[in-house]
Amino acid sequence: MQAGGRCLALSGGTAPDRGASRAAAEGRAHSRQSPISQATHTAMTPDQIQTRGTLTPQKPLDSLTWLRVGGPADWLFQPADEDDLRDFLEALDPEVPVFPMGVGSNLIVRDGGIRAVVIRLGRGFNGIEISDHITAGAAALDAHVARKAADAGRDLTFLRTIPGSIGGAVRMNAGCYGTYVADHLIEIVAIDRQGQRHIIPASDLKLAYRQSQLPDGMVVTEARFNAPAGDPAALHARMEDQLARRDATQPTKERSAGSTFRNPAGFSSTGRADDSHELKAWKVIDEAGLRGARMGGAQMSPKHPNFLINADGATATELEALGEEVRKRVLQARGISLQWEIMRVGEATPGADVPALELGAVSKE
Numbered sequence: 001m002q003a004g005g006r007c008l009a010l011s012g013g014t015a016p017d018r019g020a021s022r023a024a025a026e027g028r029a030h031s032r033q034s035p036i037s038q039a040t041h042t043a044m045t046p047d048q049i050q051t052r053g054t055l056t057p058q059k060p061l062d063s064l065t066w067l068r069v070g071g072p073a074d075w076l077f078q079p080a081d082e083d084d085l086r087d088f089l090e091a092l093d094p095e096v097p098v099f100p101m102g103v104g105s106n107l108i109v110r111d112g113g114i115r116a117v118v119i120r121l122g123r124g125f126n127g128i129e130i131s132d133h134i135t136a137g138a139a140a141l142d143a144h145v146a147r148k149a150a151d152a153g154r155d156l157t158f159l160r161t162i163p164g165s166i167g168g169a170v171r172m173n174a175g176c177y178g179t180y181v182a183d184h185l186i187e188i189v190a191i192d193r194q195g196q197r198h199i200i201p202a203s204d205l206k207l208a209y210r211q212s213q214l215p216d217g218m219v220v221t222e223a224r225f226n227a228p229a230g231d232p233a234a235l236h237a238r239m240e241d242q243l244a245r246r247d248a249t250q251p252t253k254e255r256s257a258g259s260t261f262r263n264p265a266g267f268s269s270t271g272r273a274d275d276s277h278e279l280k281a282w283k284v285i286d287e288a289g290l291r292g293a294r295m296g297g298a299q300m301s302p303k304h305p306n307f308l309i310n311a312d313g314a315t316a317t318e319l320e321a322l323g324e325e326v327r328k329r330v331l332q333a334r335g336i337s338l339q340w341e342i343m344r345v346g347e348a349t350p351g352a353d354v355p356a357l358e359l360g361a362v363s364k365e
Protein backbone atom coordinates (compact mmCIF):
# COMPACT_ATOMS: atom_id res chain seq x y z
CA MET A 1 0.00 0.00 0.00
CA GLN A 2 1.38 3.40 -0.92
CA ALA A 3 0.62 6.70 0.76
CA GLY A 4 -0.12 9.75 -1.36
CA GLY A 5 1.45 9.36 -4.76
CA ARG A 6 -0.18 9.40 -8.17
CA CYS A 7 -3.69 10.67 -8.41
CA LEU A 8 -6.48 9.15 -10.47
CA ALA A 9 -7.80 12.36 -11.96
CA LEU A 10 -11.44 12.18 -12.99
CA SER A 11 -11.53 15.38 -14.97
CA GLY A 12 -8.50 14.76 -17.18
CA GLY A 13 -4.94 15.88 -16.49
CA THR A 14 -3.54 15.77 -13.03
CA ALA A 15 -5.58 16.40 -9.93
CA PRO A 16 -5.25 19.83 -8.39
CA ASP A 17 -2.56 20.27 -5.79
CA ARG A 18 -4.17 19.59 -2.44
CA GLY A 19 -2.81 22.72 -0.75
CA ALA A 20 -3.95 24.90 -3.63
CA SER A 21 -7.40 23.43 -3.66
CA ARG A 22 -7.70 23.82 0.07
CA ALA A 23 -6.63 27.47 -0.24
CA ALA A 24 -9.27 27.99 -2.92
CA ALA A 25 -11.85 26.40 -0.68
CA GLU A 26 -10.85 28.62 2.21
CA GLY A 27 -11.14 31.60 -0.11
CA ARG A 28 -14.72 30.64 -0.85
CA ALA A 29 -15.33 30.24 2.87
CA HIS A 30 -14.15 33.84 3.46
CA SER A 31 -12.75 34.29 6.96
CA ARG A 32 -13.11 30.69 8.14
CA GLN A 33 -10.08 29.25 9.85
CA SER A 34 -8.45 26.25 8.15
CA PRO A 35 -9.68 23.03 9.79
CA ILE A 36 -6.14 21.69 9.64
CA SER A 37 -4.56 24.63 11.42
CA GLN A 38 -7.10 24.10 14.20
CA ALA A 39 -6.54 20.37 14.18
CA THR A 40 -2.83 20.55 14.77
CA HIS A 41 -3.59 21.77 18.27
CA THR A 42 -6.51 19.61 19.40
CA ALA A 43 -8.45 16.57 18.28
CA MET A 44 -11.83 17.99 17.45
CA THR A 45 -15.42 16.86 17.77
CA PRO A 46 -17.32 16.83 14.47
CA ASP A 47 -19.15 20.09 15.16
CA GLN A 48 -15.89 21.95 15.83
CA ILE A 49 -14.57 21.21 12.34
CA GLN A 50 -15.21 23.71 9.57
CA THR A 51 -16.21 21.83 6.43
CA ARG A 52 -17.39 22.73 2.95
CA GLY A 53 -19.75 19.77 2.92
CA THR A 54 -22.80 19.06 5.04
CA LEU A 55 -22.63 17.85 8.63
CA THR A 56 -25.94 16.84 10.22
CA PRO A 57 -26.35 15.73 13.85
CA GLN A 58 -28.74 12.92 14.79
CA LYS A 59 -29.57 12.09 11.19
CA PRO A 60 -32.15 9.28 10.80
CA LEU A 61 -30.77 6.76 8.32
CA ASP A 62 -33.97 4.93 7.35
CA SER A 63 -34.50 7.06 4.26
CA LEU A 64 -30.92 6.34 3.15
CA THR A 65 -31.24 2.55 3.10
CA TRP A 66 -33.00 0.32 0.60
CA LEU A 67 -34.80 -1.52 3.41
CA ARG A 68 -36.05 1.80 4.83
CA VAL A 69 -35.02 0.98 8.39
CA GLY A 70 -32.45 2.41 10.76
CA GLY A 71 -32.15 4.81 13.67
CA PRO A 72 -30.08 7.98 13.68
CA ALA A 73 -26.36 8.40 13.09
CA ASP A 74 -24.72 10.60 15.71
CA TRP A 75 -23.48 12.59 12.72
CA LEU A 76 -23.89 12.32 8.98
CA PHE A 77 -21.04 13.93 7.03
CA GLN A 78 -21.39 14.51 3.29
CA PRO A 79 -18.04 15.93 2.18
CA ALA A 80 -17.86 18.39 -0.69
CA ASP A 81 -14.85 16.66 -2.24
CA GLU A 82 -11.79 14.60 -1.39
CA ASP A 83 -9.88 17.47 0.23
CA ASP A 84 -12.87 18.24 2.44
CA LEU A 85 -13.00 14.59 3.49
CA ARG A 86 -9.25 14.49 4.20
CA ASP A 87 -9.33 17.68 6.24
CA PHE A 88 -12.29 16.45 8.26
CA LEU A 89 -10.73 13.08 9.09
CA GLU A 90 -7.38 14.64 9.90
CA ALA A 91 -9.01 17.04 12.35
CA LEU A 92 -11.45 14.57 13.90
CA ASP A 93 -10.72 13.15 17.34
CA PRO A 94 -9.23 9.70 16.63
CA GLU A 95 -11.52 8.24 19.30
CA VAL A 96 -14.63 9.04 17.23
CA PRO A 97 -15.55 6.07 15.02
CA VAL A 98 -16.45 6.62 11.37
CA PHE A 99 -18.60 4.46 9.14
CA PRO A 100 -18.54 4.89 5.35
CA MET A 101 -21.89 4.25 3.74
CA GLY A 102 -22.83 3.93 0.08
CA VAL A 103 -26.47 3.97 -1.02
CA GLY A 104 -27.50 1.47 1.65
CA SER A 105 -28.43 -1.41 -0.66
CA ASN A 106 -26.61 -4.01 1.43
CA LEU A 107 -27.32 -2.73 4.92
CA ILE A 108 -29.60 -3.27 7.87
CA VAL A 109 -29.04 -0.25 10.10
CA ARG A 110 -30.42 -1.23 13.50
CA ASP A 111 -33.23 0.79 15.09
CA GLY A 112 -31.00 2.36 17.76
CA GLY A 113 -28.83 3.96 15.08
CA ILE A 114 -25.06 4.30 14.73
CA ARG A 115 -22.73 5.83 17.33
CA ALA A 116 -20.30 7.20 14.78
CA VAL A 117 -19.84 9.75 12.05
CA VAL A 118 -21.45 8.17 9.01
CA ILE A 119 -19.70 9.36 5.85
CA ARG A 120 -21.76 9.40 2.71
CA LEU A 121 -20.19 10.53 -0.54
CA GLY A 122 -22.23 12.48 -3.06
CA ARG A 123 -21.84 14.84 -5.97
CA GLY A 124 -18.11 15.55 -5.52
CA PHE A 125 -17.38 11.85 -5.91
CA ASN A 126 -19.47 10.65 -8.83
CA GLY A 127 -17.33 11.42 -11.88
CA ILE A 128 -16.74 8.77 -14.55
CA GLU A 129 -13.74 8.98 -16.87
CA ILE A 130 -13.30 6.64 -19.80
CA SER A 131 -9.86 6.27 -21.36
CA ASP A 132 -7.80 3.08 -21.63
CA HIS A 133 -9.40 2.21 -18.33
CA ILE A 134 -12.56 3.33 -16.59
CA THR A 135 -12.18 5.45 -13.49
CA ALA A 136 -15.28 6.05 -11.41
CA GLY A 137 -15.90 8.05 -8.27
CA ALA A 138 -17.05 5.98 -5.30
CA ALA A 139 -20.48 7.64 -5.25
CA ALA A 140 -21.20 6.80 -8.89
CA LEU A 141 -23.97 4.24 -9.18
CA ASP A 142 -22.92 0.86 -10.57
CA ALA A 143 -25.73 0.97 -13.15
CA HIS A 144 -24.66 4.40 -14.38
CA VAL A 145 -21.04 3.30 -14.73
CA ALA A 146 -22.12 0.22 -16.70
CA ARG A 147 -24.29 2.28 -19.05
CA LYS A 148 -21.66 4.97 -19.68
CA ALA A 149 -19.04 2.30 -20.28
CA ALA A 150 -21.31 0.53 -22.77
CA ASP A 151 -22.00 3.81 -24.59
CA ALA A 152 -18.24 4.05 -25.10
CA GLY A 153 -17.96 0.41 -26.21
CA ARG A 154 -16.47 -0.88 -22.94
CA ASP A 155 -17.77 -3.90 -21.05
CA LEU A 156 -18.63 -3.45 -17.38
CA THR A 157 -22.08 -4.91 -18.01
CA PHE A 158 -21.95 -7.03 -14.83
CA LEU A 159 -22.49 -3.83 -12.81
CA ARG A 160 -25.76 -2.91 -14.56
CA THR A 161 -28.20 -4.75 -12.28
CA ILE A 162 -26.41 -4.17 -8.96
CA PRO A 163 -28.15 -1.26 -7.26
CA GLY A 164 -25.21 0.01 -5.16
CA SER A 165 -22.45 2.57 -5.59
CA ILE A 166 -18.87 1.94 -6.69
CA GLY A 167 -17.57 2.32 -3.10
CA GLY A 168 -19.97 -0.36 -1.89
CA ALA A 169 -19.16 -2.55 -4.89
CA VAL A 170 -15.44 -2.51 -4.05
CA ARG A 171 -16.05 -3.17 -0.35
CA MET A 172 -18.39 -6.09 -1.09
CA ASN A 173 -16.61 -7.37 -4.23
CA ALA A 174 -20.04 -7.10 -5.83
CA GLY A 175 -20.86 -9.28 -8.78
CA CYS A 176 -23.45 -11.30 -10.57
CA TYR A 177 -23.82 -13.82 -13.37
CA GLY A 178 -20.32 -15.12 -12.69
CA THR A 179 -18.40 -11.81 -12.86
CA TYR A 180 -17.15 -9.88 -9.84
CA VAL A 181 -15.43 -6.55 -9.17
CA ALA A 182 -12.28 -8.60 -8.58
CA ASP A 183 -12.25 -9.60 -12.27
CA HIS A 184 -11.96 -5.96 -13.44
CA LEU A 185 -10.56 -3.83 -10.60
CA ILE A 186 -7.04 -2.41 -11.05
CA GLU A 187 -6.72 -0.11 -8.04
CA ILE A 188 -8.60 2.22 -5.75
CA VAL A 189 -8.02 5.55 -4.08
CA ALA A 190 -8.96 5.54 -0.40
CA ILE A 191 -8.65 7.90 2.55
CA ASP A 192 -7.70 6.42 5.88
CA ARG A 193 -9.04 7.38 9.32
CA GLN A 194 -6.20 9.91 9.75
CA GLY A 195 -7.02 11.65 6.46
CA GLN A 196 -4.11 10.14 4.51
CA ARG A 197 -4.63 9.33 0.84
CA HIS A 198 -3.66 5.89 -0.48
CA ILE A 199 -3.59 4.27 -3.89
CA ILE A 200 -4.21 0.60 -3.25
CA PRO A 201 -3.78 -2.10 -5.90
CA ALA A 202 -6.69 -4.53 -6.15
CA SER A 203 -4.44 -7.43 -5.07
CA ASP A 204 -3.98 -5.80 -1.64
CA LEU A 205 -7.72 -5.85 -1.01
CA LYS A 206 -7.88 -9.68 -0.96
CA LEU A 207 -11.21 -9.63 -2.77
CA ALA A 208 -13.20 -12.82 -2.30
CA TYR A 209 -16.83 -13.90 -2.59
CA ARG A 210 -18.76 -10.89 -1.23
CA GLN A 211 -15.87 -9.64 0.86
CA SER A 212 -12.68 -7.58 0.92
CA GLN A 213 -10.03 -6.69 3.43
CA LEU A 214 -10.51 -2.94 3.25
CA PRO A 215 -9.39 -1.66 6.66
CA ASP A 216 -12.19 -0.39 8.96
CA GLY A 217 -12.97 3.29 8.54
CA MET A 218 -11.07 3.55 5.23
CA VAL A 219 -13.19 5.47 2.72
CA VAL A 220 -12.93 4.50 -0.95
CA THR A 221 -13.12 7.61 -3.13
CA GLU A 222 -12.32 6.26 -6.62
CA ALA A 223 -11.85 2.95 -8.41
CA ARG A 224 -10.13 2.15 -11.69
CA PHE A 225 -11.29 -0.79 -13.80
CA ASN A 226 -10.17 -2.78 -16.81
CA ALA A 227 -13.05 -3.01 -19.27
CA PRO A 228 -12.69 -4.99 -22.49
CA ALA A 229 -13.91 -3.48 -25.74
CA GLY A 230 -17.32 -4.48 -27.09
CA ASP A 231 -20.00 -3.38 -29.49
CA PRO A 232 -22.18 -0.77 -27.71
CA ALA A 233 -25.45 -2.15 -29.08
CA ALA A 234 -24.54 -5.70 -28.02
CA LEU A 235 -23.48 -4.53 -24.55
CA HIS A 236 -26.76 -2.64 -24.06
CA ALA A 237 -28.72 -5.67 -25.28
CA ARG A 238 -26.91 -7.90 -22.76
CA MET A 239 -27.81 -5.50 -19.96
CA GLU A 240 -31.46 -5.45 -21.00
CA ASP A 241 -31.42 -9.23 -20.90
CA GLN A 242 -29.92 -9.20 -17.39
CA LEU A 243 -32.58 -6.76 -16.18
CA ALA A 244 -35.33 -8.98 -17.57
CA ARG A 245 -33.81 -12.06 -15.88
CA ARG A 246 -33.74 -10.21 -12.56
CA ASP A 247 -37.34 -9.12 -12.87
CA ALA A 248 -38.37 -12.68 -13.66
CA THR A 249 -36.69 -14.26 -10.62
CA GLN A 250 -36.25 -11.60 -7.92
CA PRO A 251 -38.60 -9.21 -6.06
CA THR A 252 -37.09 -6.16 -7.74
CA LYS A 253 -40.07 -3.94 -6.89
CA GLU A 254 -39.88 -4.71 -3.14
CA ARG A 255 -37.74 -3.10 -0.45
CA SER A 256 -34.82 -5.49 0.05
CA ALA A 257 -31.05 -5.54 0.38
CA GLY A 258 -30.53 -8.20 -2.29
CA SER A 259 -29.34 -11.65 -1.24
CA THR A 260 -29.62 -12.01 2.52
CA PHE A 261 -27.14 -14.86 2.98
CA ARG A 262 -24.07 -15.93 1.04
CA ASN A 263 -24.54 -19.05 -1.01
CA PRO A 264 -23.09 -22.03 0.90
CA ALA A 265 -21.56 -23.05 -2.45
CA GLY A 266 -19.20 -20.05 -2.11
CA PHE A 267 -20.08 -18.20 -5.30
CA SER A 268 -22.98 -16.23 -6.71
CA SER A 269 -25.29 -17.53 -9.40
CA THR A 270 -23.54 -17.70 -12.73
CA GLY A 271 -26.80 -17.96 -14.62
CA ARG A 272 -25.31 -20.85 -16.63
CA ALA A 273 -27.18 -24.06 -17.30
CA ASP A 274 -24.61 -26.18 -15.40
CA ASP A 275 -24.87 -24.05 -12.24
CA SER A 276 -26.37 -26.48 -9.69
CA HIS A 277 -28.87 -25.04 -7.22
CA GLU A 278 -28.08 -27.61 -4.51
CA LEU A 279 -25.98 -25.29 -2.35
CA LYS A 280 -27.77 -22.04 -3.08
CA ALA A 281 -29.06 -20.13 -0.07
CA TRP A 282 -32.53 -19.74 -1.63
CA LYS A 283 -32.78 -23.48 -2.12
CA VAL A 284 -31.90 -24.50 1.44
CA ILE A 285 -34.25 -21.80 2.82
CA ASP A 286 -37.02 -23.03 0.54
CA GLU A 287 -36.45 -26.66 1.58
CA ALA A 288 -36.64 -25.65 5.25
CA GLY A 289 -40.19 -24.41 4.54
CA LEU A 290 -39.31 -20.74 4.98
CA ARG A 291 -40.32 -19.27 1.64
CA GLY A 292 -42.75 -16.45 2.51
CA ALA A 293 -42.13 -16.77 6.31
CA ARG A 294 -42.93 -13.56 8.21
CA MET A 295 -42.15 -11.78 11.45
CA GLY A 296 -44.19 -8.63 11.78
CA GLY A 297 -43.54 -6.59 8.64
CA ALA A 298 -40.47 -8.62 7.63
CA GLN A 299 -40.78 -11.47 5.14
CA MET A 300 -38.63 -13.96 3.22
CA SER A 301 -39.81 -13.14 -0.28
CA PRO A 302 -42.32 -15.59 -1.76
CA LYS A 303 -40.66 -14.93 -5.13
CA HIS A 304 -37.03 -15.52 -4.05
CA PRO A 305 -36.62 -16.96 -0.52
CA ASN A 306 -33.08 -15.55 -0.04
CA PHE A 307 -34.46 -12.01 -0.32
CA LEU A 308 -35.48 -10.54 3.03
CA ILE A 309 -38.06 -7.86 2.30
CA ASN A 310 -39.68 -5.06 4.21
CA ALA A 311 -43.18 -6.11 3.24
CA ASP A 312 -45.13 -3.89 5.62
CA GLY A 313 -43.46 -1.29 7.83
CA ALA A 314 -40.89 -3.68 9.33
CA THR A 315 -38.40 -2.55 11.95
CA ALA A 316 -34.74 -3.48 11.74
CA THR A 317 -35.36 -5.70 14.78
CA GLU A 318 -37.98 -7.68 12.86
CA LEU A 319 -35.82 -8.03 9.76
CA GLU A 320 -32.77 -9.21 11.69
CA ALA A 321 -34.80 -11.51 13.95
CA LEU A 322 -36.39 -13.18 10.93
CA GLY A 323 -32.95 -13.64 9.36
CA GLU A 324 -31.62 -15.21 12.57
CA GLU A 325 -34.66 -17.51 12.80
CA VAL A 326 -34.01 -18.63 9.22
CA ARG A 327 -30.37 -19.35 10.08
CA LYS A 328 -31.43 -21.40 13.11
CA ARG A 329 -33.97 -23.46 11.18
CA VAL A 330 -31.70 -24.11 8.20
CA LEU A 331 -28.98 -25.27 10.60
CA GLN A 332 -31.46 -27.66 12.24
CA ALA A 333 -32.85 -28.90 8.93
CA ARG A 334 -29.65 -29.17 6.85
CA GLY A 335 -26.68 -28.69 9.19
CA ILE A 336 -25.71 -25.63 7.12
CA SER A 337 -24.74 -22.43 8.93
CA LEU A 338 -25.85 -19.60 6.64
CA GLN A 339 -23.63 -16.51 6.71
CA TRP A 340 -25.16 -13.05 6.41
CA GLU A 341 -24.32 -11.23 3.20
CA ILE A 342 -26.30 -8.16 4.31
CA MET A 343 -24.17 -6.07 6.67
CA ARG A 344 -25.90 -5.29 9.97
CA VAL A 345 -24.63 -2.18 11.72
CA GLY A 346 -25.50 0.00 14.68
CA GLU A 347 -27.29 -0.59 17.96
CA ALA A 348 -30.44 -2.55 18.64
CA THR A 349 -33.24 -0.98 20.67
CA PRO A 350 -33.17 -2.74 24.05
CA GLY A 351 -36.38 -4.62 24.84
CA ALA A 352 -37.83 -4.22 21.33
CA ASP A 353 -40.74 -6.54 20.52
CA VAL A 354 -39.93 -9.56 18.38
CA PRO A 355 -43.13 -10.91 16.79
CA ALA A 356 -43.75 -14.64 16.40
CA LEU A 357 -42.74 -16.45 13.21
CA GLU A 358 -45.61 -17.07 10.80
CA LEU A 359 -45.17 -19.82 8.25
CA GLY A 360 -47.62 -19.20 5.43
CA ALA A 361 -48.55 -21.52 2.59
CA VAL A 362 -47.07 -19.68 -0.36
CA SER A 363 -47.40 -20.30 -4.01
CA LYS A 364 -44.17 -20.11 -6.00
CA GLU A 365 -44.42 -17.53 -8.76
Ligand SMILES: Cc1cc2nc3c(=O)[nH]c(=O)nc-3n(C[C@H](O)[C@H](O)[C@H](O)COP(=O)(O)OP(=O)(O)OC[C@H]3O[C@@H](n4cnc5c(N)ncnc54)[C@H](O)[C@@H]3O)c2cc1C
Nearest residue numbers: 102103104105106164165167168169171174175176220258
Ligand atom coordinates in the same frame (compact mmCIF):
# COMPACT_ATOMS: atom_id res chain seq x y z
C1 LIG B 1 -32.43 -5.63 -5.34
C2 LIG B 1 -30.97 -5.85 -4.98
C3 LIG B 1 -30.19 -6.69 -5.77
C4 LIG B 1 -28.84 -6.90 -5.46
N1 LIG B 1 -28.09 -7.72 -6.25
C5 LIG B 1 -26.77 -7.86 -5.99
C6 LIG B 1 -25.96 -8.68 -6.84
O1 LIG B 1 -26.40 -9.25 -7.84
N2 LIG B 1 -24.64 -8.81 -6.55
C7 LIG B 1 -24.09 -8.21 -5.47
O2 LIG B 1 -22.89 -8.34 -5.27
N3 LIG B 1 -24.84 -7.44 -4.64
C8 LIG B 1 -26.16 -7.25 -4.88
N4 LIG B 1 -26.92 -6.48 -4.03
C9 LIG B 1 -26.31 -5.93 -2.81
C10 LIG B 1 -25.71 -4.52 -2.94
O3 LIG B 1 -26.28 -3.81 -4.02
C11 LIG B 1 -24.20 -4.59 -3.12
O4 LIG B 1 -23.57 -5.21 -2.01
C12 LIG B 1 -23.59 -3.20 -3.30
O5 LIG B 1 -22.25 -3.34 -3.71
C13 LIG B 1 -23.64 -2.33 -2.03
O6 LIG B 1 -23.30 -1.01 -2.41
P1 LIG B 1 -23.87 0.23 -1.58
O7 LIG B 1 -23.34 1.47 -2.20
O8 LIG B 1 -25.34 0.16 -1.45
O9 LIG B 1 -23.18 -0.01 -0.17
P2 LIG B 1 -23.85 0.00 1.28
O10 LIG B 1 -24.93 -0.99 1.36
O11 LIG B 1 -24.18 1.39 1.68
O12 LIG B 1 -22.62 -0.49 2.17
C14 LIG B 1 -22.17 -1.83 2.05
C15 LIG B 1 -20.76 -1.92 2.64
O13 LIG B 1 -19.87 -1.16 1.83
C16 LIG B 1 -19.19 -0.20 2.61
N5 LIG B 1 -18.99 1.01 1.78
C17 LIG B 1 -19.90 1.63 0.99
N6 LIG B 1 -19.34 2.68 0.37
C18 LIG B 1 -18.05 2.73 0.80
C19 LIG B 1 -16.96 3.60 0.54
N7 LIG B 1 -17.06 4.65 -0.29
N8 LIG B 1 -15.79 3.34 1.16
C20 LIG B 1 -15.66 2.29 2.00
N9 LIG B 1 -16.65 1.43 2.29
C21 LIG B 1 -17.83 1.66 1.69
C22 LIG B 1 -20.08 0.06 3.82
O14 LIG B 1 -19.30 0.50 4.93
C23 LIG B 1 -20.64 -1.32 4.05
O15 LIG B 1 -19.70 -2.08 4.76
C24 LIG B 1 -28.27 -6.25 -4.33
C25 LIG B 1 -29.05 -5.39 -3.55
C26 LIG B 1 -30.39 -5.18 -3.87
C27 LIG B 1 -31.20 -4.23 -3.03
